[in-house]
Amino acid sequence: MNTVDLDQRVSSNKLGRLLRYWREVRGASQLDLALGSGISQRHISFIENGRSVPGRQTLLNIAQSLDVPLRERNALLLSAGYAPMYSEAGWNANEMASVTKAIGRLLLQHEPFPAIVMDRYWNVLMTNKAAPSLFNHFIDMEARTEPRNLLHLIFDPQGMRPHVAKWEIVAQSLIQRVYREAVGHVIDIQTQQLLDALHLYPGVRPEWKWQGTSDSASGMPMVPIGFIKDGAVLNYFSMITTVGTPQTVAAQELRIECMFPADDETAIRHTALLER
Numbered sequence: 325m326n327t328v329d330l331d332q333r334v335s336s337n338k339l340g341r342l343l344r345y346w347r348e349v350r351g352a353s354q355l356d357l358a359l360g361s362g363i364s365q366r367h368i369s370f371i372e373n374g375r376s377v378p379g380r381q382t383l384l385n386i387a388q389s390l391d392v393p394l395r396e397r398n399a400l401l402l403s404a405g406y407a408p409m410y411s412e413a414g415w416n417a418n419e420m421a422s423v424t425k426a427i428g429r430l431l432l433q434h435e436p437f438p439a440i441v442m443d444r445y446w447n448v449l450m451t452n453k454a455a456p457s458l459f460n461h462f463i464d465m466e467a468r469t470e471p472r473n474l475l476h477l478i479f480d481p482q483g484m485r486p487h488v489a490k491w492e493i494v495a496q497s498l499i500q501r502v503y504r505e506a507v508g509h510v511i512d513i514q515t516q517q518l519l520d521a522l523h524l525y526p527g528v529r530p531e532w533k534w535q536g537t538s539d540s541a542s543g544m545p546m547v548p549i550g551f552i553k554d555g556a557v558l559n560y561f562s563m564i565t566t567v568g569t570p571q572t573v574a575a576q577e578l579r580i581e582c583m584f585p586a587d588d589e590t591a592i593r594h595t596a597l598l599e600r
Contacts, residue, residue, distance in 0.1 A: 337374040339383075339403040344372045346390045346400075349510055361389035380406050393508035395573045415449055415574040423567060423575055424450075430565065434582050436598055438560075440474060444507050444577040445518055447471040455583075457598050461553065462487045474581075475502070475518065478549075479525045489550030489557045496532040497547045503533065505564070507577055548586040558593055559586035 347357055354372075358365040363382060370376035378386070383404055387397045398408035413419055431439045431452035438455035440448055448471060456465050459477070462484060468477065475498060477483045488494055499522065506515055522528060548559040560583045570576035585591035 339377065339400065340372040340374045342400055342403055343368075343386065346387075346392055346396075347372075350390050352390065357386065357389060361385045377404055380404075384409070391508060393510070394570065394576045396508070396510075396512075398573070411572040411574075413572065413574060415443065415578055417574070419572065420574055423578070427578070427580060430580060430582075436595060437585065438583040440581045440583075442474060442579050442581065445473070445514055446475045446502075447473050449578075454598060458551075458594070459484065461597055461600075462551065473518075475522060479522050479528070481526065484551070485525075487551050487553070489552050489559075492527065493547060494549050495528065496535065499528075499532045505579070546586075553593075553597065556589075556593060558590045558597075560584060560590065561586050 347354070352360070354365045354368045357363070357368055361368075363378075363386065367376065367378070368386075371378055380401070383400060383406070384397070387400055392400065394410040395412065398410055398412065401408055411417075411419060416424060427441055427450065431441070431450065434454070435452055436454050438458050439452045440455050441450035442448055459465050463482075465472070468483070478488060478498060479485060479495060485491055499519070502515065502519060503509075503511065506512075511519070523530065546561045548561050550557040550559045552558075562581045562583050565580040565582065567575045567578060585594055
């Protein structure tokens with residue numbers, strides 16, 4: 325076997341392992357994937373066994389059928405010997421200008437309530453003025469090292485945790501959000517590392533991943549996050565915005581979290597707090 329044949333065999337074996345991984349993650353059999361992608365089950369078997377390398381478009385059809393995230397589609401393409409298709413430039417690259425301008429408008433229009441732009445791992449990329457203004461009434465945000473991570477901010481006993489009402493309920497709901505909102509609904513290595521770090525904080529329990537979250541006493545249709553200030557609780561809830569038809573990795577992984585007052589009293593107190 326010459327060097328070219330050996331390289332191709334190694335590449336196809338890696339592709340086969342990746343394809344099998346994604347198929348198992350989605351709970352799909354080879355027959356299910358064949359029906360969903362329009363590719364024969366025999367061909368899929370050959371790919372997974374390293375006996376065949378699919379064409380570029382065939383591989384993209386398979387990735388689309390399995391709803392593989394764009395970053396991981398690039399990995400599939402590379403494992404088959406093809407160039408990546410989806411740009412992995414940063415969120416603030418020139419090619420993202422139209423998206424970041426739209427986000428800037430959204431942040432501005434959401435004043436005087438907090439709005440936060442995060443990446444796939446909850447690292448804060450941008451905010452409007454209201455977000456740091458609110459949190460600075462509880463802790464010194466300038467003392468937090470960058471990149472600031474929203475989850476660590478809420479879980480850290482030196483961060484917002486002492487100021488969060490019903491912290492265990494809020495923390496449990498956030499753990500479950502990490503699983504629910506993971507890109508492609510897949511916990512990758514870095515997301516798992518984030519979860520592991522959160523579980524190192526005191527009082528965080530492993531069963532929170534599976535236990536139902538309930539705060540029926542609040543009478544609200546969502547689990548609010550409440551911040552305790554001057555003996556009163558300011559209750560907020562979030563709405564998440566994502567790019568509807570992403571064609572770059574950064575566009576797919578951006579999330580804008582807009583916080584709203586959960587009741588009229590919070591809206592009044594919030595405005596008064598930020599006007600101090």
